[in-house]
Amino acid sequence: MATDIKDAAHAVEATALMKLLPARPRLLALGEPTHGEDALLDLRNELFQQLVLFVEEEGYRTIAIESDCMAGLIVDDYVTSGTGTLDEVMERGFSHGWGASAANRELVRWMRAYNDGRPASDQLRFAGFDGPLEITGAASPRQALTALHTYLAARVGADLLPCTADRLDHLLGTDDRWTNPAAMMDPSESVGQSAEAGRLRLLADDLVALLDAQTPHLLAASSREDRDRARLYGRTATGLLRYHHWMADTSPARMTRLCALRDVMMAHNLLALAARGPALVHAQNAHLQREQSSMQMWQGRVEWWSAGALVSAELGEDYAFVATAVGTIRHRGVDTPPPDTVEGLLYALPEDRCAIDARRLAATLGDTRLVRRTSPWFGYAPFDPAHLADSDGIVFVKDVPQSGRS
Template structure:
């Protein structure tokens, strides 16, 4: 590594990272290159503590079910439930089993115990109620929205009508649906009617926001709005599951990205008076450039939540990509970004991507990792990354 390239690299600290970021951030995206490796959520926890203590952050959002996360937020803000219960029911994608997530909630709860409500840290999930195997039933989100509105407005539908249209949850969540669009109920007459109902309920929620907020609270209205965003997104996603065209998977990934971006937008607006938010997810969900991955022998492409939210927030959004060098026998080649960074002496490093790219004296090739669950950084995208955190070995 040349001296000029080395000038773009510093040992990792919270201060070294934030020094590379634009001022007046509202949302800071910290990506990870793979799931299930504790080094990355542990790094996230360390960074979040720094941001809370030195940069005025008061909230964190992670790649997990937005509805399930309500239980985790209730625990960290008000001590409702137990930590074991929240780890079992407050996460999706198996994230409740990660020790770093348990430590995050424990630390947030301890931090909040002696603070007034307006200063307490909040926890969010920003993903839809989705798993790799499919999507949940829209039942919980739709009835949550309906019950909130029905307590204060005269609605032209009954709960019995909604239950009849929804049918059994098992029809929505059948495991064969993800691979067989013909098993999906997302485009049945009942599902189409539910999409109209959900849209009308969302309009009522918005139109009567002053009345509803005064009768309940801003937090209650925000939760109802979360139900509204979720049910409309879920019904749209289930309709996508019934799609039989070749672009089905790309379209589903794009719809998931829209749900994520809309949730992040709502979180930023809710937190506007309290401070910026840290969001943690896979790099592919937070990057500004087009995302892609192999699926069924093809390469599917979509625009991520990060790319979408960047168009809304501009320079108030920053993306920090995380990557690593050696993982057992999987060692990056010398002409990859990770290979060059592996020559630095630091176990963890902060990299200025623009300075690093300007100092390179050769063209780097994208890393093709041995483990397909890991995504290397494309050197051609360095101009669209605000900072890189490099972990030398995991």
């Protein structure tokens, strides 16, 4: 058995990973079982660089991470044109605190250096594919909604617009109405089902419909890049207003809906990126896996379809999911895994890290009963052996060291 498992292990290199896949995917999704560990982000960076430098025929020129899609435009502008400074970009271009990561900083620095002097057609691109959301709440729809209105107002007649900019501003009110942190735990604190929010949802829908209806004119009057950004504004505005609406919901399904809506926003952004060209996608395993995701929350267990499941259903073999699993994160109290877990089996291999053919491993194990590892730390989600064959591969990192960088 040990020899058979070792036969399923390969070097962690982009070319080796590609050989594990049934076809060349437009979206190669690399998951992680925990956030905030630069060792895992360094590995992500290595694989992206290898996809760019050594797998050029595959055309991978975009990396998308689990960060605010609107803020990500700041990073993309910097890596493509040098707009702003690296410090400014790291402060303003990431959500969830990701800008403080040394590995993320190195990724942005490397992308900018690679792009310098290259034609636009050969440049690397950066994208956030999460909505402007945090687990504690959601952003105001102002930025996305007003950006969409501004784009359209500059290119179509005023008589076609469903409202004026002043009308939008009046209905939006102050941003702190939307970002009230009490709303996540208390639906009555949300403005998402107010009369103003309802009117904004209709206006956002009308603006997106106008954007679609005027596509030939808009492509003649502006670049495809600008039109695609306007579509991002539209997706984000309608997604945020929908999310805020359900934040005000009092039914038992409230958190299930909110978790699902976040991944729907992610999925729509990923499908838009797939239409542009092949991309490496990086996020928590639960957002990229093909099976249903679940989480234990204050009101009980919630289950929803992840962005990866939604995208996989649309793209088929054009979507590939490689999960990352780890042996230890000792500085988080995650010690040597039990031998009857997936992590325990892989921990017995001599390599510090390896890429595993997940389906071959599942076939090798046959009827061998493995259990899901339990974690003493809430921030780490162990690999579920029941879904081994649902992954295209596994990247296993034996020991995750504590980052010594700031």
